[in-house]
Amino acid sequence: MITNMERVKKILNQAGVKPSLQRMAVMSYLMEHKTHPTVDEIFSALSPSIPTLSRTTIYNTLKLLVKQGVVMMLTIDENCTRYDADISEHAHFICSVCGKVYDIEIPHIGDIRLNAGFEVTERHLYVKGVCSKCKGFN
Amino acid sequence: MITNMERVKKILNQAGVKPSLQRMAVMSYLMEHKTHPTVDEIFSALSPSIPTLSRTTIYNTLKLLVKQGVVMMLTIDENCTRYDADISEHAHFICSVCGKVYDIEIPHIGDIRLNAGFEVTERHLYVKGVCSKCKGFN
DNA sequence: ATTAAAATTGTAATGATTACAAATATGGAG
DNA sequence: CTCCATATTTGTAATCATTACAATTTTAAT
Numbered sequence: 001m002i003t004n005m006e007r008v009k010k011i012l013n014q015a016g017v018k019p020s021l022q023r024m025a026v027m028s029y030l031m032e033h034k035t036h037p038t039v040d041e042i043f044s045a046l047s048p049s050i051p052t053l054s055r056t057t058i059y060n061t062l063k064l065l066v067k068q069g070v071v072m073m074l075t076i077d078e079n080c081t082r083y084d085a086d087i088s089e090h091a092h093f094i095c096s097v098c099g100k101v102y103d104i105e106i107p108h109i110g111d112i113r114l115n116a117g118f119e120v121t122e123r124h125l126y127v128k129g130v131c132s133k134c135k136g137f138n
Numbered sequence: 139m140i141t142n143m144e145r146v147k148k149i150l151n152q153a154g155v156k157p158s159l160q161r162m163a164v165m166s167y168l169m170e171h172k173t174h175p176t177v178d179e180i181f182s183a184l185s186p187s188i189p190t191l192s193r194t195t196i197y198n199t200l201k202l203l204v205k206q207g208v209v210m211m212l213t214i215d216e217n218c219t220r221y222d223a224d225i226s227e228h229a230h231f232i233c234s235v236c237g238k239v240y241d242i243e244i245p246h247i248g249d250i251r252l253n254a255g256f257e258v259t260e261r262h263l264y265v266k267g268v269c270s271k272c273k274g275f276n
Numbered sequence: 277a278t279t280a281a282a283a284t285t286g287t288a289a290t291g292a293t294t295a296c297a298a299a300t301a302t303g304g305a306g
Numbered sequence: 307c308t309c310c311a312t313a314t315t316t317g318t319a320a321t322c323a324t325t326a327c328a329a330t331t332t333t334a335a336t
Contacts, residue, residue, distance in 0.1 A: 020301090020314065039292080052300095054316045059293070075213045075264075079324095080292060091250060096259070110248040110263060112229060117270025121234070124264040125248060126213075132255025158283065158332090177323080190331095192285045197324070217293095218323060 015068040025050060026061045030071060030085035036092070036101040038080045076101060076126040091125035097134035153206040163188060164199045168209060168223035174230070174239040176218045214239060214264040229263035235272035 008028045012019040025046050030037070037045075039058050047053050062083055065071035074082040076094045082101060084092075091104040109123050146166045150157040163184050168175070175183075177196050185191050200221055203209035212220040214232045220239060222230075229242040247261050 018302090018313080022315070052316070056294085056317075057315055060315080073216065075216050076262075078211065078213050078219060081216060091248070093252070093256065093258075105251050106248045107251075108248050110229070110244045110246050112263075112265060113243050113245075114231065114265075115270060117273050118231065118267060119273060120231075120265055120267040122264075122266040124214075124262075124266075125250075126260075126262040126264065127250060127252075127258055128260040128262075129256060129258040132253060135255050135257060156282080156333090160284070190285070194286075194325085195284055198284080 011070060015065070015070045017064060017068055017070070022050065022053065022057050023061050023064075025053075026058060027065065027070070027085065030083055034084075034086060034103065036074055036082040036084050038077075038082055040080075042083075072122075074101070074124070076124075076128075089123075091127060093127045093129065093131070095131035095134055096128055097130050100131060102131065149208060153203070153208045155202060155206055155208070160188065160191065160195050161199050161203075163191075164196060165203065165208070165223065168221055172222075172224060172241065174212055174220040174222050176215075176220055178218075180221075210260075212239070212262070214262075214266075227261075229265060231265045231267065231269070233269035233272055234266055235268050238269060240269065 005024060005028065008024050008031065009019040012023060012027060017023060026042060029042055029045060033045075035041075039055065039062065042062075043053065043055050043058050046058075062071060062073075066073050066083075070085065070087065072084045072087050074084055074092060076082065076092050077099065086103070089106065089109065091106045091109075093102040093104050094100070095102070104125075104127060106125060109125050112120075112123070114120065143162060143166065146162050146169065147157040150161060150165060155161060164180060167180055167183060171183075173179075177193065177200065180200075181191065181193050181196050184196075200209060200211075204211050204221075208223065208225065210222045210225050212222055212230060214220065214230050215237065224241070227244065227247065229244045229247075231240040231242050232238070233240070242263075242265060244263060247263050250258075250261070252258065
């Protein structure tokens with residue numbers, strides 16, 4: 001276990017989320033695996049170590065973590081929702097060949113002109129294309 | 139019918155899409171209704187005038203139009219895919235209260251630093267929040 | 277008019293997500 | 307520690323968007 005469980009517990013507490021075993025496992029997994037995993041990937045990874053784990057718990061937990069603002073929901077993949085514990089401002093690239101989602105550094109997201117009275121809570125910059133691996137490089 | 143059917147036919151032909159009755163109806167609907175409709179909204183709207191119309195045809199047509207680059211698929215709404223015949227560079231705002239998707243003008247999408255060998259085909263800027271109507275203004 | 281290819285249709289299957297009720301765990305009061 | 311109320315987890319069933327697929331219809335060329 002790379003991620004310090006005390007650190008995970010602290011993050012959840014600060015977000016107002018009671019740090020149960022399952023919630024810590026999900027949050028910890030997201031922090032250790034910056035691959036923008038799906039619910040199923042998270043479930044498959046955690047299931048062996050928590051045999052009673054249910055998919056519903058993953059869904060519940062992720063919904064809660066997103067609501068509390070410590071996890072970001074990505075809709076870049078039209079097949080299923082992906083999740084990211086990195087809530088810093090960055091963009092995502094999805095390869096249309098292998099489906100892998102990469103992080104992209106962005107100096108700043110483009111200027112956005114909103115009409116008066118609009119309140120912004122989230123900004124997402126998604127880029128689609130073919131990654132270097134699938135293009136045959138390296 | 140506001141949109142000139144000859145114009146729709148021309149667009150489809152130029153995109154290499156044979157302009158059947160159904161395809162013209164879908165493309166025309168998207169051009170006239172800049173509301174980023176879902177498959178169901180398109181189906182419900184066109185069904186009365188084309189009684190034999192099938193949902194599958196809408197799905198097939200949209201997939202084709204997206205592949206040929208005359209329609210854009212939006213994944214801003216986690217519940218279902220939305221479609222847009224405006225393929226110019228612009229961003230989208232979704233209201234988390236009413237679910238309506240608005241167009242946003244953007245001077246330019248943020249600078250994106252990609253690693254070498256990555257090929258970009260699409261760029262999407264999504265903003266989420268609460269629209270002025272749902273905030274109680276106007 | 278014939279016929280092969282393309283397009284459309286309807287139904288059934290798939291798969292992610294949600295609803296919901298039962299079971300379990302937690303944490304405080306006595 | 308024990309009891310109880312509440313929160314959390316779990317498993318199953320339901321929902322709903324999307325896809326698969328085979329049959330039917332249309333199209334366009336010969």
